Amino acid sequence: MREGSPENFELRWRSRFERFGRSYDSDALIAGWSASGLAARLRAFETLFDGAQQGEWLDVGCGAGTYVRALLGRGVERVYGLDYSVPSLEKAKAMTSGDAAVWLAGDARRLPFRAATFAGVLCFGVTQALADCEALVNELVRVTRPEGEIWIDGLNRGCALHAGEVLMQRLRQQPLRVRYENAEGLRQLLLTAGCVNARIDWVPIFPRKLQRLQAVSDWMQLGKMPGIGRVMSHAFLIHARKGPAPASP
Numbered sequence: 629m630r631e632g633s634p635e636n637f638e639l640r641w642r643s644r645f646e647r648f649g650r651s652y653d654s655d656a657l658i659a660g661w662s663a664s665g666l667a668a669r670l671r672a673f674e675t676l677f678d679g680a681q682q683g684e685w686l687d688v689g690c691g692a693g694t695y696v697r698a699l700l701g702r703g704v705e706r707v708y709g710l711d712y713s714v715p716s717l718e719k720a721k722a723m724t725s726g727d728a729a730v731w732l733a734g735d736a737r738r739l740p741f742r743a744a745t746f747a748g749v750l751c752f753g754v755t756q757a758l759a760d761c762e763a764l765v766n767e768l769v770r771v772t773r774p775e776g777e778i779w780i781d782g783l784n785r786g787c788a789l790h791a792g793e794v795l796m797q798r799l800r801q802q803p804l805r806v807r808y809e810n811a812e813g814l815r816q817l818l819l820t821a822g823c824v825n826a827r828i829d830w831v832p833i834f835p836r837k838l839q840r841l842q843a844v845s846d847w848m849q850l851g852k853m854p855g856i857g858r859v860m861s862h863a864f865l866i867h868a869r870k871g872p873a874p875a876s877p
């Protein structure tokens with residue numbers, strides 16, 4: 629397998645996540661985020677999330693279960709957390725009380741569920757560790773029931789800082805550590821797979837040392853500023869709705 633091949637990129641991430649799951653006890657570190665980064669992401673989701681649809685939910689790439697617990701805290705009765713890292717799932721289980729969460733080992737691109745099972749599906753922090761997202765998006769949409777919702781995020785390829793980093797890595801002929809995602813391209817994949825109303829929100833995330841800037845950016849709602857949000861935001865979040873069931877003939 630070539631050093632910079634897509635398979636190698638994905639395998640390296642998988643073994644990194646398994647190591648994080650074995651080595652750490654905080655949900656941020658198990659996911660590979662900083663504590664402030666995870667807090668900013670969770671805040672962005674909770675600000676946009678306006679109440680869960682009735683029914684079961686699925687969190688794909690759940691890591692230590694941060695969003696599973698967030699959904700349970702919002703009144704969802706049952707949430708399935710799926711991840712390919714078994715050590716992370718073990719930590720998730722230990723961190724979650726009650727029996728409303730179900731933990732499953734599996735691959736995000738081959739979900740072990742029937743079509744149209746879930747009222748809502750989340751997939752956060754996964755796209756950057758995959759060589760491409762088409763199979764993932766098709767699976768997320770497949771297992772969502774008609775008119776159900778899908779939430780997915782990515783590291784923003786349009787961020788000025790990331791564009792500079794990609795250019796430097798190309799010039800130095802270094803392999804990419806993470807894959808930055810074209811938000812509009814991901815939105816189009818969701819629409820092609822059967823979603824409607826897919827909406828992008830930009831999520832500015834500042835490093836731990838610049839938390840004052842994070843507070844200012846949250847207060848100013850930097851991510852919502854036309855033109856600025858896209859180039860200043862480290863990440864983005866897409867909220868999509870699956871289309872209605874086809875009418876019977």
Ligand SMILES: C[S@@+](CC[C@H](N)C(=O)[O-])C[C@H]1O[C@@H](n2cnc3c(N)ncnc32)[C@H](O)[C@@H]1O
Nearest residue numbers: 645659689690691711712713734735736752753
């Ligand atoms: C960056 S962490 C994010 C964890 C959590 N969703 C969050 O946002 O805090 C990505 C998680 O996705 C899992 N993951 C990545 N690719 C996956 C795949 N193809 N199938 C299943 N899980 C995957 C990793 O093991 C890891 O736990």
